[in-house]
Amino acid sequence: MKDDIILLAHGAGGKKSADLIGGLFLKHFGNPTLNVLGDSAIIRNGAHTLAFTTDSFVVDPLFFPGGDIGKLAICGTVNDLAAAGAQPIALSAAFILEEGLEFEVLERIVDSMSRTASEVGVSIVTGDTKVVPRGSADRMFINTSGIGLLPAQEYPSPERACVGDIVILSGTIGDHGMAVMTCREGIRFSSEIMSDCAPLNDLVAKMLEASPSIHCLRDPTRGGLAATLNEIASQSGVCIEIEEEKIPANEDVRVACELLGIDPLHVANEGKMLVIVPAQDAEAVLSALREHPLGERAAIIGRVHSEPTGRVHLKTSMGSLRILDIPAGDLLPRIC
């Protein structure tokens, strides 16, 4: 059924997001570069190949355990470039501010962006500021776009997963989404759940040193690991099978998800990379990940099969096999 109005689910990274992208944006904007729907667009420009990406951030609250909207805005865009195998060369920052926003809040966020960009080693080279009247926006939204440089001729792409490839996850799932959600809702657990928000460009560089022939890299943000795996399975025309038991997750996140009835496979991550790699390179990539502070809990979680194409199968801890679909609703609005 076609919707008459925009729903929260259209921004949640699941089924309705895919409908909106396919049914509206690709219909009007469609072109070979956009249609790939990678985390970054790949632009060939003479001898160089560029990656280009954009993301708006509307997270609520602005500050959460482990990060804030500013850190998130830098990491999100750096990670989308990293997922193309690119090193960032320039970022933009565009602010939509609500009249009345405390200057001190804005400065803390700008400072956080600046520190994160320094850590990455990239500059914010261009920007924009708009202010809208009270009530026309909720405090502040940030857009960051980024340009990255692809050193290699071959680069990871969501279309490149091959039968026999190994699926690796760089660490625990669900931390970012549950950190924001429990913070926003005022839910307390034995310890505070911290967002995993982190820039992954260095981690990706180390992986590409270990194996220049990585087939796919994706950061599983909105829609979580489930959405990302489904997108790759569909775009590569393969079946991906993962094993529930092998997926790393922090205990607090597991408990929080269980209490709230949320599947951790649907929860956004902001400091994790999903890697699909030829079997002969899997151990080298896994070692490279585990040697890195942001990849200590990396694990092999599955394998790529031929059939049924476009499907993701989850082997549960009980030993049964179930279809892992992309999330249908709007479980977690304004997570990023």
Next chain:
Amino acid sequence: MKDDIILLAHGAGGKKSADLIGGLFLKHFGNPTLNVLGDSAIIRNGAHTLAFTTDSFVVDPLFFPGGDIGKLAICGTVNDLAAAGAQPIALSAAFILEEGLEFEVLERIVDSMSRTASEVGVSIVTGDTKVVPRGSADRMFINTSGIGLLPAQEYPSPERACVGDIVILSGTIGDHGMAVMTCREGIRFSSEIMSDCAPLNDLVAKMLEASPSIHCLRDPTRGGLAATLNEIASQSGVCIEIEEEKIPANEDVRVACELLGIDPLHVANEGKMLVIVPAQDAEAVLSALREHPLGERAAIIGRVHSEPTGRVHLKTSMGSLRILDIPAGDLLPRIC
């Protein structure tokens, strides 16, 4: 006085915008590329030089005579690239949508973006969509970022105005701002004021063919011609003198500004280019402009002097000379 909270004036392109950029963004983000504060950042990447720019659009209403937020979002970013002398090679489009926005409205705007991008000959290669709950945004905001290619070694920059240079304006001022304002406020004149919203990449290409040594190009959007001239005077360390009588303006815009007590020199334009060019090239550039449908009313409006540096002088129709300052308040919120 330092403000504790963000005011509408911080987004108006005048004094407070400059304070926010200098006192906060440059303080934290400052780097040689950003500090130029051109319409685009210039990035040297091997043999190629890239232009990179970002803009968020929050115009209210979404549709106005002569355009809509979608057309505006494409033109705004294309024109920022054009002002660097660059031809666009890729655009991004990021949407922040309010829950409940009519799908039909979104589709009309997306279609308008698509048609404008086709006219320019550039593709939207990457995008993002966020949806926020009702009341957290006002219908829709769009961010467009763009990458352009600079063919020449020398390119226009707001730092390059020289004593003796001629100041040319590509057409009438004030059309966009007054079209949006009179539409929003329901004010009717003898005829409807139309926005000048248009992509200027082709116009700029024709000018650069006529004179590859154009010193400055700026599109006078927020803050109007007054803000743009002041920025160039300050960044180039020169005095710019313009003659009121020579500045083209449509009669309805003049009347509307007079009735509403608004200086047309402070009103945003979205299809005009300010050009500063060595005197010997002025006639060639003017001819190139006038031969183009978007430059028919181009005119020489002034000249660059040495002193007092950083100042803009306006020779009024009465023959007196007054300082033309940048706008101080927030005359026209949500114009772009």
